[in-house]
Amino acid sequence: MEAGSERPISIVEEEGGPILFLRGAIDIFLADELRQAAIDLQGREVDIHVCCQKADHLDTSAVQVLLALKKGLQAKGKAVKITRISSQVENLLKLVGLTDLRA
Incomplete structure (x- = not known):
């Protein structure tokens, strides 16, 4: 079982860098928690992987946070x-034109 698996948003430290795990529906009610996790990760100046295997839905607020994370990391060459x-x-990624975020 992965660390923090019961939480909808968690960061797990791996040898290759941190992984942001998203589970269930990530919506406006979790946007602040996701935003804080993104800020914490962006400050590390490493490539960030977001695992969405157990995510059922990302609403527009979640997509906005991921886009801001992408922009912030790109400015640092990450x-x-x-x-x-x-x-x-x-x-969803296909619908909003974000297939470039796939690993």
Whole structure:
């Protein structure tokens, strides 16, 4: 079982760098928590991987946070990549034109 698996938003430290795990529906009610996690990760100046395997839905507030994270990391020569994508999130990425975030 991965660390923090019961939480909708968690950061797990891995050898290759931190992974941001998203689970369930990430919506406006979790936007502040996601934003804070993104700020914390952006300050590390490493590539960030976001695991969406167990994410059911990302609303526009979650997409905005991921876009801001992408922009902030790109300014530092780093990247954000979404890994292990659920079919629901895959469809959303296609719909909003963010398939470039896939790892």
